[in-house]
Amino acid sequence: NLSNMMKVAVVGGEGIGPEVTAQSQRVLNWFAVKRGVPMTLREAQYGIIPYLATGKVMPPDTVEAMEEADAILWGATGGPETKEVPAAARKAGSLLGLRSKYDLYANLRPIVAHPALSDSAPLKASVLTGVDFVIIRELTSGIYFGEPRGIETLADGQRRGFNTEQYTTDQIRRVVRAAFELARTRRNKVCSVDKANVLETSVVWREEVIALHAAEFSDVELTHMYVDNAAMQIVREPRQFDVMVTGNIFGDILSDCAAMASGSLGMLPSASLGPVDRFGRRKALYEPVHGSAPDIAGRGIANPLGSILSVAMMLRMTMNRPEDADLLEKAVASALSGGARTADIAEAGAKRLSTQEMGDAVLNALDNVA
Numbered sequence: 001n002l003s004n005m006m007k008v009a010v011v012g013g014e015g016i017g018p019e020v021t022a023q024s025q026r027v028l029n030w031f032a033v034k035r036g037v038p039m040t041l042r043e044a045q046y047g048i049i050p051y052l053a054t055g056k057v058m059p060p061d062t063v064e065a066m067e068e069a070d071a072i073l074w075g076a077t078g079g080p081e082t083k084e085v086p087a088a089a090r091k092a093g094s095l096l097g098l099r100s101k102y103d104l105y106a107n108l109r110p111i112v113a114h115p116a117l118s119d120s121a122p123l124k125a126s127v128l129t130g131v132d133f134v135i136i137r138e139l140t141s142g143i144y145f146g147e148p149r150g151i152e153t154l155a156d157g158q159r160r161g162f163n164t165e166q167y168t169t170d171q172i173r174r175v176v177r178a179a180f181e182l183a184r185t186r187r188n189k190v191c192s193v194d195k196a197n198v199l200e201t202s203v204v205w206r207e208e209v210i211a212l213h214a215a216e217f218s219d220v221e222l223t224h225m226y227v228d229n230a231a232m233q234i235v236r237e238p239r240q241f242d243v244m245v246t247g248n249i250f251g252d253i254l255s256d257c258a259a260m261a262s263g264s265l266g267m268l269p270s271a272s273l274g275p276v277d278r279f280g281r282r283k284a285l286y287e288p289v290h291g292s293a294p295d296i297a298g299r300g301i302a303n304p305l306g307s308i309l310s311v312a313m314m315l316r317m318t319m320n321r322p323e324d325a326d327l328l329e330k331a332v333a334s335a336l337s338g339g340a341r342t343a344d345i346a347e348a349g350a351k352r353l354s355t356q357e358m359g360d361a362v363l364n365a366l367d368n369v370a
């Protein structure tokens with residue numbers, strides 16, 4: 001039945017993006033073949049390679065693949081500051097532009113501490129045990145998009161860079177709504193993070209959160225935290241959080257910090273969701289939280305689990321296959337407890353798997369747990 005066939009655009013991108021995405025694509029294929037999940041995959045290029053061939057980092061074929069897709073599996077963008085891609089060409093096909101184009105306002109970043117990783121994690125096992133929370137980062141507004149912005153030269157010859165932090169009622173309410181709704185499916189707790197003691201945007205943010213909570217979500221336990229304290233609490237006692245919701249820049253920084261509660265940045269998946277249309281569908285982009293990691297790109301040693309776990313999020317949120325999502329998460333946990341380790345999560349002296357071998361370990365685990 002073609003109508004329930006989910007279309008997935010697979011865009012590896014740059015740096016370690018294509019390396020990790022190759023493994024998550026194998027996992028997607030496994031679910032199509034072994035579990036009959038109805039999907040078609042369309043690979044498309046992004047970044048320096050299509051730029052050199054066509055002059056565009058995001059060529060028309062890629063735009064079309066993403067346009068028709070229900071879900072985009074994205075790798076990474078960015079790399080060493082080469083002169084090869086001029087800033088304007090980069091900007092014309094940027095990831096920020098994509099988030100904006102599809103109005104992908106809700107960025108979900110689950111942080112789970114796998115017991116098997118407690119020996120190699122930067123935080124103590126006693127801090128990590130039982131950590132399981134989700135950061136929801138607003139992704140289409142705030143200081144990354146606010147106008148005016150620019151760099152100007154002042155009368156005295158100094159340069160001045162400036163950006164604008166801003167949030168409107170609607171922008172706050174829709175992402176906070178997503179947080180309350182998600183909390184109801186979990187431990188029913190939302191922590192809203194802002195800087196309301198200093199920033200007007202945060203004053204509006206906090207007041208809107210309180211109003212929405214009172215009007216529609218008073219059954220959910222709500223707390224507020226200043227962002228600097230939140231950074232500290234994520235390291236001190238990450239177990240206290242269930243769903244954390246915050247603006248664009250705070251969410252960007254806090255989620256890299258929270259990555260340490262899962263052992264490695266390479267472990268973290270994410271989903272970026274757009275508005276629900278009148279057919280009940282929503283555009284979604286799934287990607288690991290990490291970037292293109294130029295320091296290790298091309299060596300086949302990157303951890304593919306952030307990308308693979310993004311496939312679990314896709315199965316759950318776009319394909320409505322919660323059992324298959326659980327299956328994949330179990331397979332990853334089983335591969336880890338079986339000792340599978342890429343370099344970033346390996347203890348000193350332990351055997352280090354390549355990116356491809358970690359993909360093998362997850363596929364083997366899938367065959368065993370299925």
Ligand code: NAI
Pocket residue numbers: 016020075076077078079080095265266267287288289290291292293294295296301302303304306344
């Ligand atoms: P990064 O996330 O690429 O790397 C940070 C550190 O984590 C590096 O030491 C890297 O080796 C390590 N790391 C990241 N992913 C890993 C993985 N899967 N396995 C093992 N180790 C991993 O961030 P960085 O270095 O700040 O940025 C590099 C480039 O990526 C920049 O051009 C940046 O703009 C871009 N970027 C792109 C993102 C995206 O495509 N969504 C997100 C973040 C950064």
Ligand code: MG
Pocket residue numbers: 252253256
């Ligand atoms: Mg970031």
